[in-house]
Amino acid sequence: MNQFELMSNYRFHYYVTGNTVVELVQMLKDKAGIGNGRCAAFTSSMGSSGTISAGDRIKQVFPEHKIIGLEPVQCPTLYWNGYGGHDIQGIGDKHVTWIHNVWNMDAIMCVDDIECKKVLQVCVEEPGKKALIEDFGIDPVKVELMSSIMGISGICNVLGAIKTAKYYGLGKDDNIVTVATDAIDRYYSVMNDMTETYGKMDQREAYYRTEYIMRGAKLDWIREGDHFSRNCWHNLKYYTWVEQQGKTVQELDAQRNPEWWIKHQQMVSEMNSLLKEKREKQSVAV
Numbered sequence: 001m002n003q004f005e006l007m008s009n010y011r012f013h014y015y016v017t018g019n020t021v022v023e024l025v026q027m028l029k030d031k032a033g034i035g036n037g038r039c040a041a042f043t044s045s046m047g048s049s050g051t052i053s054a055g056d057r058i059k060q061v062f063p064e065h066k067i068i069g070l071e072p073v074q075c076p077t078l079y080w081n082g083y084g085g086h087d088i089q090g091i092g093d094k095h096v097t098w099i100h101n102v103w104n105m106d107a108i109m110c111v112d113d114i115e116c117k118k119v120l121q122v123c124v125e126e127p128g129k130k131a132l133i134e135d136f137g138i139d140p141v142k143v144e145l146m147s148s149i150m151g152i153s154g155i156c157n158v159l160g161a162i163k164t165a166k167y168y169g170l171g172k173d174d175n176i177v178t179v180a181t182d183a184i185d186r187y188y189s190v191m192n193d194m195t196e197t198y199g200k201m202d203q204r205e206a207y208y209r210t211e212y213i214m215r216g217a218k219l220d221w222i223r224e225g226d227h228f229s230r231n232c233w234h235n236l237k238y239y240t241w242v243e244q245q246g247k248t249v250q251e252l253d254a255q256r257n258p259e260w261w262i263k264h265q266q267m268v269s270e271m272n273s274l275l276k277e278k279r280e281k282q283s284v285a286v
């Protein structure tokens with residue numbers, strides 16, 4: 001599947017991920033007394049930009065909600081047409097994908113790939129887990145859980161969420177939702193390289209990284225989604241999609257109209273019926 005272009009990717013995350021977030025924030029409030037039942041922001045680092053499409057649904061339910069796109073400092077494509085190599089696997093492919101509704105994005109924020117890897121080490125290695133439990137008082141069950149569901153782009157999403165909270169001055173009851181997009185099982189060799197480069201991380205170093213990178217998150221590399229920025233992000237699609245991938249200028253221009261996105265959102269129920277019909281036929285055939 002061409003995940004960068006096919007609107008089924010957009011529709012899946014708009015409908016499934018978006019509505020899941022809407023239900024989850026209410027559940028968090030009702031069952032755990034966490035948050036105000038709303039979603040203040042959704043942060044997502046973009047690969048295909050499927051996941052960030054959830055923000056379009058969340059904003060329809062919570063109009064004050066901010067959609068924050070994330071990319072590596074080392075490859076800031078949307079931030080200022082930048083380029084470069086980076087080490088956050090799965091994101092930052094140096095173009096704006098066809099399915100990305102840049103007209104609804106409230107800001108682009110960049111996150112440092114080395115900081116992501118340093119924080120990942122804190123989450124997954126024993127001295128780091130000890131620091132989180134003993135120095136920061138985090139519940140050991142949560143620390144253990146976090147160590148198994150985090151990878152480099154997941155940490156990027158979390159660091160972006162912290163930056164978002166600071167930038168918009170969000171408080172204790174405001175939910176910022178993000179996604180743990182990968183897990184450590186893909187990154188053991190990256191962690192070994194980190195040890196070779198920076199030396200063995202002890203509890204003191206883990207404390208310092210948590211304090212400096214997470215609590216001390218800086219408000220640099222942020223560009224708000226005003227009219228000018230959104231036009232720049234949209235116009236960047238031209239080179240990939242018209243010059244290289246055969247879309248017409250008319251098709252590209254059509255994306256400026258919010259109705260274009262709404263039309264795709266409204267196709268969800270039609271697609272669901274078609275899928276259901278097909279599955280039923282298949283099960284009868286078996």
Ligand SMILES: Cc1ncc(COP(=O)(O)O)c(C=O)c1O
Pocket residue numbers: 045046047048049050051052089090091151153154181182
């Ligand atoms: C590890 C990882 N992180 C992040 C992403 C980005 O998600 P999306 O493609 O939905 O933008 C991907 C996408 O494949 C991925 O593999």
